[in-house]
Amino acid sequence: MNLGLVFEQGDAVLIFVFLSLVVMSIATWSIIIWRTFRLLKAKKANRVELEKFWNASSIAEAHKNVDAQYSPLAQMINESIELKNTYQQRQQPGNLAIQVPFDTYMTRHIRNAMTKALRPFESGLTTLASIGATAPFIGLFGTVWGIYHALINISAAGQMSIAAVAGPIGEALVATAAGLFVAIPAVLAYNALVRGNKTLSHELDSFAHDLHAQLAVEKKTQE
Structure with a gap:
């Protein structure tokens, strides 16, 4: 099966189908490698920063030690501590924050900080889902188009032998195989990354309760 014949003998539509699948395949594997x-x-960074947090002697030391460059957990910690430190400054006449108790205020902002920390890990998933859903149909379209033109050419040439039919149709069927070759890794990677994101989200959600409790204790000791 010579794929070069597709580009040598295929028309513009069939060539466009194969080029589209090539681009989709490159995008899929790039996202898989990058996101994984x-x-x-x-x-790994979360485990390191979590240990730094619990080994700190105070919230201020934890805020100083944790590094949020690669760790969404550290990003959530730093942002939550900064909001806790500015809570008193927000309590001024006319400010809505004065009407919100500290526990409610921190619960809301820790949740927002967690969502913000997890948002970058959603990038690329829509592309993988779209490729996994559309690549088989693009390949099937290429096959149908290739078979149609192969039959037209065979009919015009008046050759009805098996050899004359099998060759062009076999080349056209490559488009379906190519579509599946692109779609299967995209679907598997999408499911794996979604599962990984859920695990990461559960880790942050579990720690968020401990962080809230620790910040509440810290505030009480300062009063």
Whole structure:
């Protein structure tokens, strides 16, 4: 099966189909490598920053020690501590913050900080889902188009032998195989990355309760 014949003998539509699948395949594997590396790096960084947090003697020391460059957990910690430190400054006449108790205020902002920290890990998932859903149909379209033109050419040439039919149709069927070759890794990677994001989200959500409790204790000791 010579794929070069597709580009040598195929028309513009069939060539466009194959080029589209090539671009989709490159995009899929680029996202897989990039997102997998980033997710694994974030989970490793979270373990390191979590240990730094619990080994700190105070919230201020924890805020100073944790590094939020690669860790969404550290990003959530830093942003929550900064909001806790500015809570008193927000309590001024006419400010809505004065009407919100500290526990409610911190619960809301820790949740927002967690969402913000997890948002970058959603990038690329829509592309993988779209490729996984559309690549098989693009390949099927290329096959149908290729078979149609192959039959037209065979009919015009008046050749009805098996050899004359099998060759062009076989080349056209490559488009379907190419579409599946692109779609299957995209779907598997999408499911794996979504699962990884859920695990990361559960880790942050579990720690968020401990962080809230620790900030509440810190505030009480300062009063």
